[in-house]
Amino acid sequence: MQSDCDDVRITDVNGKVLPFWIETGTNACNTTTTAIWTKVPSISTSGTTVYLYYGNPSAINTQNGNNVFEFFDDFSGSTVDTNKWTTYVNGGSVSLSAGNLQITGNNTWNTNGISSNTSYNRSSSGYSIYWSVKLSATAINTMIGYSPKILNYSDGISHYPASGAWYRWRDNVGLNLSAPFSADTWYITKTKLKSSQGYILYRNGTQLEDDTTLADNNHYISMQQYETGKTSYFDFAFVCKSASSEPTVATPTNEEKSQGPVAYWKFDAGYSTVAFDAMRGN
Secondary structure (H helix, E strand, O other), X not given: OOOOOOOOEEEEOOOOEOXXXXXXXXXXXXXXXXXXXXXXXXOOOOOOOEEEEOOOXXXXXXXXXXXXXXXXXXXXXXXXXXXXXXXXXXXXXXXXXXOEEEEEOOOOOXXXXXXXEEEEOOOOOOEEEEEEEEEOOOOOEEEEXXXXXXXXXXXXXXXXXXXXXXXXXXXXXXXXXXXXXXXXXXXXXXXXXXXOOOEEEEEOOEEEEEEOOOOOOOEEXXXXXXXXXXXXXXXXXXXXXXXXXXXXXOOOOOOXXXXXXXXXXXXXXXXXXXXXXXXXXO
C-alpha cells in the first residue's frame, strides 16, 4: 500500500467502484486505527460484502467525502466554503489553517463560529453528525451541536466541553457527562438524531447519553467558541444517515493477490490516430 493510501479502491461484489473517504487526524491513513468510510447502496439483513484493493504504485488519490456523506467538510481549503457554511465573526476569528477550522472567541456567546447552510430534519432513518475537535485548553467553552440558525447556544443539543469536563448542553441546561478531556487532544464526537425524537451522544465511540424526549427538528450543524485567546480546532464535520441498529464491520475473511491490474480502455472518442490509456488512477 502507498504510504498516503492513494492506491486504495473499494468495490461491491460486482466490481462497481464505490465512493470512499479516509479519515484524517487520529484515524488517518497508515495508522493502527485507519478508518475508511464508504457508501453502500443497500445492506441486506444477512450482510453485504465489499472489496478493498491496494498495491498499485501509480494509482492517484480518488477519495471524496462529498460523494460519501449527506454533508461533508474536511476544511482542506484556504477559506471557509461559503456554499456549505455561514460564518459569524465579531471580536474573535474564524479561519482555516493546516487543514483545520480554527475558531477563537471574544467572551460572548453566539458571535464567533459557523453554521451549516443546510438544515437537517429527522428522517425515517435518522441522522448522525460527526465532528473531529481539539481544544487549546481545558479552561475553555466550546459548543459543538445541532441548533437553530443563527448561532444559538441556548437551544438544540450540543456537546459542550468546558473547564475540563464534557457536558451536554440542551435548551439552556447543562449536564456533566462524567467524561473529562485533555487539551491538545483530538476527539471524535457524534450526535445521533433518532428518527422521531431523542438522540444519543458519543465521544470516541463511547456512548455518553441516550435521550428519548428531545423533539427539536430542522436545525443546523454549528460550532462556536466563547473565550478570548483560546482556540477550538476542527479537522472535519460530516452528516450521514443512520439506523436504530447501525451496521458493523466484520473482520476481513482473507487477503488475496489480484490476478492482474484493473484496467479499461475507452473506444468512444471518435476518429483519432492517438490511443488514450484510460486506466491511470485505477
